Amino acid sequence: MSEFLEFRNVSKRFGAIQAVDGVSLGIKKGEFFSLLGPSGCGKTTMLRLAAGFEYPDTGQVILDGADITDLSPNKRKVNTIFQSYALFPHLNVWENIAFGLRVAKRSKRDIETEVEAMLRLIRMGDQAGKKPDQLSGGQKQRVAIARALINKPQVLLLDEPLAALDLKLRQRMLIELDMIHDQVGITFLYVTHDQGEAMSLSDRIAVMDSGRIEQVGSPAEIYETPRTSFVAAFIGDTNFLEGEVTGLVESEYCQVKIADIPGVICFNDKSMKPGNPVYLSIRPEKIHISRDRPEESRLRNIVPAVVEDMIYLGSTTKYWVRTHGLRVQVLRQHFRFFLDEKPIRWNDDVWIWWHGDDGFMLDRYRAVDEHLVALPPRKVGEPEDNNEKP
Amino acid sequence: MKRESRQKVRESLVSFPSLFWLSLFFIVPTLFVFAIALKPANPYGGIGSGWTWDNLRSLVNPNYLAVAWRTLWISVLSAAVCIVLATPIGYYLARVTARWKGFFLMLIIVPFWTNFLIRIFAWKVLLHPEGAIKKALAFSGLIGPQTSLLYNAGAVVLVTVYTFLPFTILPIYAAAEKFDFQLLEAARDLGAKRLQAFAKVFLPGIRRGLITAVLFVFIPALGSYVIPDIVGGPSGEMIGNKIAQRVFVDRNLPQASALSIVLILSVLAPLVTVLVLQRKRDKPESLL
Structure with a gap:
């Protein structure tokens, strides 16, 4: 038409x-x-x-x-x-x-x-x-x-x-x-x-x-x-992780080094080459969180983290976790209430993981977008001068 | 209930001083005027004893009728011209940027720094048979060499409009300032031409300002005395001049009072009409 x-x-x-x-x-x-x-x-x-x-x-x-x-x-x-x-x-x-x-x-x-x-x-x-x-x-x-x-x-x-x-x-x-x-x-x-x-x-x-x-x-x-x-930040919540492409995996994926996490697997739809600086955008609801270490699998990124803050939102709970010096938000839906399940609490050691297809590499966002990419809030109770930028 | 009535008492207490002032210096003198109109005059310019209808009866006089008619049409025409001039001015004042707004409002207010009488005398100079305006108009052939710009009803209308224009611009501007100009966009969006939007949406939107503006010209123009006295001449005479003649020339206060009653009633009539109309229209809105 x-x-x-x-x-x-x-x-x-x-x-x-x-x-x-x-x-x-x-x-x-x-x-x-x-x-x-x-x-x-x-x-x-x-x-x-x-x-x-x-x-x-x-x-x-x-x-x-x-x-x-x-x-x-x-x-x-x-x-x-x-x-x-x-x-x-x-x-x-x-x-x-x-x-x-x-x-x-x-x-x-x-x-x-x-x-x-x-x-x-x-x-x-x-x-x-x-x-x-x-x-x-x-x-x-x-x-x-x-x-x-x-x-x-x-x-x-x-x-x-x-x-x-x-x-x-x-x-x-x-x-x-x-x-x-x-x-x-x-x-x-x-x-x-x-x-x-x-x-x-x-x-x-x-x-x-x-x-x-x-x-x-x-x-x-x-x-x-x-x-x-800009679109990633304006529509919905997302985590922006700054990194650099270090290598290619098969033909469609690449490895990204983020902070000191080596080899994060990511879908390479922008045909990035090793050495390209990128932002990896992962929506909070695409990241899984649990106390037990999940099974390894191809294209799955698994990272240990510590829970810093939790925000109960009714149908979901938002977790702010710290991993390798990064603050990452994770959204978890409550599927069922298990009485015997030990809930995740503050300062618990947890595992977070996401599929390589769920992260998106974006060019480094322009400076004007900074105000939209809301910086992760400080950990509750953390003094102001102690706040490190992710 | 009790609380409400107590509040009412308090409210009327607050309005008491102004009520006292108005009744002592406005209502009571007006009643005096009514009373004197029913008294005979005495030869020494005073008020005789006894009561009479003669003064009111003498008003039925073709001479007065002509003056009353002229007073009415001069006032109506002046008010109409003022509204036609002031509405677009008020509209633009409300739309220009703040800096220009201040400048234009200043221009409107500046004439008040000069005495009213002096400004009317200035018009006398301008309209004088040897004045620049007359000469320019006669030279361009727009008027004959014998036409007088001064001492006629036209001159009275001109100077009345000049004098009262600021008083009409300001209420219209105040109403336009509160007007939501997006309504004009909405009207245009719905297919109205520029003038249609102006007439169907802007004018009703500033209705109160327009009514105030009309009253601000019409009422003082009805009672106008100085302007026709200076630029009107015999063919521009108004009721105000007749009243002044009865007082100063004939020294006949009862006659003057009778004329004043006519004037007071003719001012009150449109005022009451407007108030009643306004109250009727506003009633459904008073819910808020």
């Missing part, structure tokens, strides 16, 4: 800030596409370029084969859900939803039937006479969605639509958004800094940083095979 909404080499600068830096991106028809990134990464600017609130310095925006780069917002077949909803405070729910049709000078009968249909879709038929400030956050959200969808846009733009809601409501609205997307079947461009939202809703995600796109892919691709250290 060809691209439906397309950014071609788009750049936008605000004063000294390069908000969007030569981005090319294609979104397919009917897709739920997310732009994910930290605040200030340019994702909202991308959305405003699509809506027509900003015009790019260079590049083009293409919608359904037509160049809409210089078209004003009212002439674009796209509609926006604003983070603050931007409902008109002087109009009630019914009038808010009818706004687009009234401006388009549709007949009274048409407007009435379509607004009623929208009110049914968002299940707010009995609230039609209320003013926005009498509505709850979730209701405002739904009115904003109805107000946009009634114009039958080709693309619906959503600017952090759930950011203002509390956790439970957010989870409910997530499901509702997903249902609405399935029902109306139009293209959604969703901007968020919340990876959970992006992961659970999107067909594809573009991870952005500093006005550039770091990676585009399905949620699983982004999570399982991050292409850059």
Whole structure:
């Protein structure tokens, strides 16, 4: 399928800030596409370029084969859900939803039937006479969605639509958004800094940083095979271990020396050569932990460690362990509660191990990413000046 | 319950000084005006004894009617021109960067450093038959050489607008400052043209500021006396000038009071209407 909404080499600068830096991106028809990134990464600017609130310095925006780069917002077949909803405070729910049709000078009968249909879709038929400030956050959200969808846009733009809601409501609205997307079947461009939202809703995600796109892919691709250290660090938790390739194993794997751990086996998808400096990224849930030494096996890395901190998280427990001077986080799910099993405690000697395929080698991350790669927290009770950097 | 009523007592105690001040220096004198209007005048410029309807009856006079009509249309037109000028100014003031905002607000306030009377006399100089504006307009053929810019109702409207424009800009600016400009983006996004968004979303959004601004021009313009006196001439006379004539020239206080009553009622009427309308509209919102 060809691209439906397309950014071609788009750049936008605000004063000294390069908000969007030569981005090319294609979104397919009917897709739920997310732009994910930290605040200030340019994702909202991308959305405003699509809506027509900003015009790019260079590049083009293409919608359904037509160049809409210089078209004003009212002439674009796209509609926006604003983070603050931007409902008109002087109009009630019914009038808010009818706004687009009234401006388009549709007949009274048409407007009435379509607004009623929208009110049914968002299940707010009995609230039609209320003013926005009498509505709850979730209701405002739904009115904003109805107000946009009634114009039958080709693309619906959503600017952090759930950011203002509390956790439970957010989870409910997530499901509702997903249902609405399935029902109306139009293209959604969703901007968020919340990876959970992006992961659970999107067909594809573009991870952005500093006005550039770091990676585009399905949620699983982004999570399982991050292409850059930024993506690995921004999506989920990960351990970054600094090392150097020392040798190749078979054709697909290589050995990495990390601190004074020799020969850590790692999948070599980047065709690294001996001598290359790398970062090894291993997700905490991919690392196993136990008191007993596991069986040796091909491609399995086994390292002794000492438990420094434990954080009980309900369904899982996070362990911070120290091995060869490195602090590593390990996430362990509680499968079953064994009364006779001796639980892992502070200062216990344990073994951690992971499969060679579960680690990813990444180029050394850029200095700007440092703040995202949260340094491992100090051991509880450890004095500040004693903190050594991993 | 008890607690609430105690709080109410406390609240009314707090408002007592201002209530006392208003009744002593505003309500009581107004009642005096009403009373004097029902008294006969005596030949020495004082107030005679007894009661009479003559003063109020004498108001039904084609001469007064013409002046009242002129007062009304000058005030309405001045208010309308002020709103039309002040709304875009208020809009841009709310949108420009903080540095320019300070500069422009300064420009609006600077004229107040010069005395009101002096500024009106300045207009007299500007509009004078030998003045630069008149000469330029006559030279360019926009007006005939005999047309007078001064001493007519047009001059009164011009100077009234000039005088009250800052008082309309400020409330509109204050309302625009609180306006969420993303609503305009939302309107544009939903298909509204620039002007449609302005009329359907911005104007209702600053409704309170607009009402305040209208009242700020309309009410003082109704009672305006100095401006028509200096630049109005006989064809620009307003009720205020008539009242002044009754007091200073005819020395007939009862007549002047009767005219003042008309003025007071015509000020109160729009004010009460606006208040009632506003209360009605705001009722559903008062839940919050």
